[in-house]
Amino acid sequence: MVLTLPGKSRSAARTETTLRIIAPIAVGILVLVGWQFLVSVIGVSDYLLPSPAAIVEEFIEFFPSMVSATLITGWNALLGLIIGSILGILLAAIAAGWRPIDHMSAPVVASLAVIPIVALAPVLNSMFGADSQFGRQAIAGLASFVPVFINTLRGFRQTLPVHRDLMKVYAASSAQIVRTVTLPTAVPFVFTGIRIASSLAVISALVAEYFGGPRGGLGGLISTSAASSAYARAWAYVVASIVLGLVFFLATLALERLATRGRRRS
Amino acid sequence: MTAENLAPAIRRRRSAPARELVRWGYGVLGILVIAAVWELYKFLGPADGVVIGEARVLPRTTDLAMPHTWDMVTRLFDPVSRSATANPLWLEVALAALVTLGIAAVGWLVGVVVGFGLALIMQRWKLAEWGILPWVILSQTVPLIAFAPIVRSWGSRVEIGAFEWQDWMSVAVIASYLAFFPIAIGALRGLQSPDAIHTELMHTYGVGWWKTLLKLRIPASVPYLLPALRLGAANAVVGVVVAEVSTGMQGGIGRILIQYAGQASGDPAKAWGPIFGSIVLGLAAAGSVAILGAILKNYRRVEINA
Amino acid sequence: MTQVPEPQPTDSSATPTRSADAVVVRGVDKTFDTRSGQVQALTAIGLTVSAGEFVSLIGPSGCGKSTLMRLIADLDQPTAGSVTVFGKTASRARLDQDYGIAFQQAGLLPWRTVAANVGLPLELHGATSRDRNARIEELLDMVGLSDFADRYPDQLSGGMQQRVAIARSLAEKPDLLLMDEPFGALDEMTRERMQTELLRICAETGAAVVFVTHSIPEAVYLSDRVVVMSPRPGRIQQIVPMALTRDPEHAEALREDRAFFDGVTAVREALHTGSPVPTGARGVENR
């Protein structure tokens, strides 16, 4: 059994911080080296599994197209994330205030949570037009909606009884209660939902590109490159999409941290 | 402090049926409301939707874009095609859904094994947690669809003795890729959930990591694990459908999804059959984890919001 | 503690209402509807708390102490009987902010600084920011936390948080303080210090106090009268007047006074009336 003691010395703390950064990098480098080794020494066909070096090469060669594709997909994901989050928060607020809405939305939300994006893509393209990015944004929005809704609803239910009593004691108006207690309590939950939604938004926006609409995004270019067996280029676009996903994740993580700062023990 | 402790248990047992009924009632009402809104909008909305600036913010209302809800439902009971031997659509969808469900179950199991294994490693060694966890999180930003052909191709090389890699296995692998993530995270949180008081108790009993794992950490992880397993099941279904589309595997719901989408110009309602099918499928998969929850109910006496 | 009027040894539940009385509870019953049936939490409660008087409620868990306090605070309504606070209905008194309240958990808002927590009621009732700041300073000074105005609750110890909560309950200079086990979460030494401070604050403000506690020494040390309650259903078992002469200069010495121990013994015996003192015999616990 590993007994981790709660207290740590300053030097130990510093070592921990360093290790926390070094360990994942080390794992990453190990994988990359192993990968390169597989390709260049063992000789796994470079054709199917391009070497990291080849990917980097392609990444540099097609850098302008990487950037523009990332921007297109990123914009779709961002818009979807924002719209989905706003809808999620609003609907959660309504559901929190009125139970029947909560019950009524349950099957719809559950369905949205399990529906494969590919199933909706063609239908949404028909409904909203294949010539605009809206279909993808809608898909990213739907994907974001679910976690934001669920977490926000939970957040609205977290108000402590003692806080509720306190507000009643102060004869606070409902607007005051929402402003001083309900919203601040829910905020960390909302941001947790948004963080979870961020990765989903990117992936969904990207996958939706496989199913029609204007070209130029990451998903379309991954498929085009792969279809002409330009696997190194396809991987380079995959790398770009990972970077995009990471940016979304880190940005929303930072937001979440910001929203919960100064209340570790709330 | 005392009576309240007992209350939740009693509450659950006593009025469960009545409350369930009300819940279901509202649920059905919710679906009806959606259908009504759909039809109402279809009736009132402009054929080309509502366009603000460049963006069409509300959909088109043509039969092509928004078939009537009753058409979607009745289409389910019509034969798939004019062919003499054609099954009704719902049967075709159901058969495909079963295939998909089977593969999803395999993918889910693999995801459980991998996810739980990773969680164990991460729990055992802090260094492993620091090294692996960021990559586990990062893995979810990787568009899995990009890997479908590669997985299939790698798989097709696996041939050990009488064992030969099948296409559905590639699909299951991709499903497990989606399923393992929530399970790894949930299991890790669960394995780390015991209070210091409990781990120290085990320490005073002088038992090692394995016994602590068996008697304390694994049972304590159940409340965290169950929602993770449920999420994993839903993800596995999504993964199978995506991978079926992407690898062109036959027999599953992903396949008929694109097939019927291809016929949506002339038969718009048909495309909704597999969509409904995949929703039911996802709900069934997630729901079957609830059975597991019922079996393990004694391990969930402390319910957790995960 | 010199301003505190002498405790009234009569059973005041029978005395007629005077508007000078801080709290008058008459013939109050409280029944909760729960999913598993009705719970009779309080029966036939009668109690009068004079202005400036310090009254403690004590009794085993589940006897209805908190319920009674919540009725006075208008956080719940009695099933039968009436509650008046300074001659008004409990509801009117709540809207008029006639009382301040503190709970077992400090119940601070974790996203607000100490100062902002203390100022919350003032803010909600539209005090100007200038008045507010002056009052906050005064209150923090009173509870000895001036240096911590800009800290967040999670940066404070339990005792300090509780002092913030008490400062908050005093923000609007109420003539009545309601406190539900405010020191329950503190260790004995901090608790003793808080008790002494509470007495000082009461002496300064002249507020009446209804104080819920589980601790006999605490009740004895603080109160003019101790209301001993018994459970199932919650009733007032006995009201024990305390005969301690309080003198701020020697507040601590009191705790080792003969009269103090006598008070403790009296309350103990009142508590055990009805529910016999266990003598090591095994008994199924009251739940």
Add this chain to the structure above:
Amino acid sequence: MTQVPEPQPTDSSATPTRSADAVVVRGVDKTFDTRSGQVQALTAIGLTVSAGEFVSLIGPSGCGKSTLMRLIADLDQPTAGSVTVFGKTASRARLDQDYGIAFQQAGLLPWRTVAANVGLPLELHGATSRDRNARIEELLDMVGLSDFADRYPDQLSGGMQQRVAIARSLAEKPDLLLMDEPFGALDEMTRERMQTELLRICAETGAAVVFVTHSIPEAVYLSDRVVVMSPRPGRIQQIVPMALTRDPEHAEALREDRAFFDGVTAVREALHTGSPVPTGARGVENR
């Protein structure tokens, strides 16, 4: 309580080790490395607990009571000095299961029934299921919970849970019980009942007890000796021998005894030596 040996009024930290002594702590220092520097939790602690003796540790929050107990239990290692338990190292004693331990929270495993919780240590150490069941029955009988063997912890009140935890700590018939504020979370009445029961159990089993508490009356009522500690850094302020003649027949009467109040006063005064008794003066709280 007749089997309990007489308390030893000498300061036992200087007495030579005998293997008959339950715990011998000699010259123990404990320093914690924290992010904000080193914390000296204990300095120069010397303490001997004889077999069968009941020793309480009392002192303000942060004085190192829990730390000392954790050193005895081998949950932490001293920075300097030595801890022996029944003449062995603390680590050996832990592996030999020479002691049972109970914490402030009962710490029951929520997915195990009462019986399975009590049987946990036996199960872990490979007792046959028959032996186990017999012992569980015996233990539950001892704490008066035979009827609740198949319940789950969440179906019990706090006091009952704590009794299960005590039964669990007794499972392997340890000669030493370590208890860290085991009754801290209970209400005063339940607490008194549990104290009485604990004394009875100790008398039955003849185990020595190291008992951490915040409550002076509790320490006085239970102990042969009360170790009063003072903080910053944690030291033994004074060891106060109790001179109560215990008699199970009149265990309750004791609480109203003159000698009891004298004990309380003695411990209070020992506690306040060094850290002057606050008299309403504002002081920044110890954290």
Add this chain to the structure above:
Amino acid sequence: SGGPSDTGSGSNENAGDSLTEVKLQLQWLPQGQFAGYFAALDQGYFEDEGLDVEIIPSGGDIVPQDALANGDVDYAIAWVPKVLGSIEAGANVTNIAQIFQRSGTLQVSWADSGIESVADFEGKKIGSWGFGNEWEIFAAMAAEGLDSSKVEIITQDFNMNAFLQGDIDAAQAMTYNEYAQLLETPNPETGELYTAEDFNVISYEDTVGAMLQDAIWADTEKLESDEQYQETTVSFLKAVLKGWVYAADNPEEASQITLDAGSGWGPSHELWMVNETNKLIWPAENGIGFIDEAAFDKTVAGALSAVNEAGAALITEEPPAGVWTNDYIQQALDALEEEGVDTKGQDFTPIDVTLEEGGN
């Protein structure tokens, strides 16, 4: 080495006992486009040649030539331009039979849209499926001085809704599939199905961009070194060609065969597909499957000129020699000739197919 089966009876010896296993990778789901292969399977032509053929369908992301290059399969059906890209990326595959002699790609616009040639694409929304199906468009546009900066390329999904609803001005359509989908759709204004008069149709076959489509590809290295594979190749091609002859002679039966093989289309659509596919194959001037060097060079030229929206060219240099060979198809054709099979289909006449609503 010569073909393994100079006579019909020679191949019969193999039948029954030890069949050679062969995997064929299609480039899409089972459907009339691949009627010949399924017919060969159904009619036992493969078995006659001593082959046990498994036909592997494809879906979204499976690239047939990659499956072949990776050794997952023995032969693959794929469009020539897509494979040219893969060859430049390192795939070592050879075109051994050009089944489709003509391009079946159309760009369809509304009759009143004024889009009558590729030059009219400028400033319009042009649909394409992507996945490598777009190169004919880019090549044809390149010839007109257009590129993706002058037209908006929109990815079409699996149906024609985007076009029907006006999201796309001109949609990519195969004669044998998507064009039929249009003709199976009721016109909401009249309630009748759309007819050919409603649309303008640009056939890439008539443009510079025309490229060779369905061809059978084999593993180059094995072709060079593996005699067994060479023999198998000829036998395989023989059976395939017989399958296509069967499809030309019996379109109804052939369409039923693909339906049974798992095509999800309705019978009328399936029959239309078989019939239109036949039109792309027959008549075959030099015999079915024979690779016309000029047509191949034209495809290469188009592939060199086409640049997609990411600025990537399909290929940057001429493909290596040996990217195609008529050696095996010639042997197969000769052998069939000997058996008296008509491999040119000079007098092929398509049938008339009436499409039903929804393709059902």
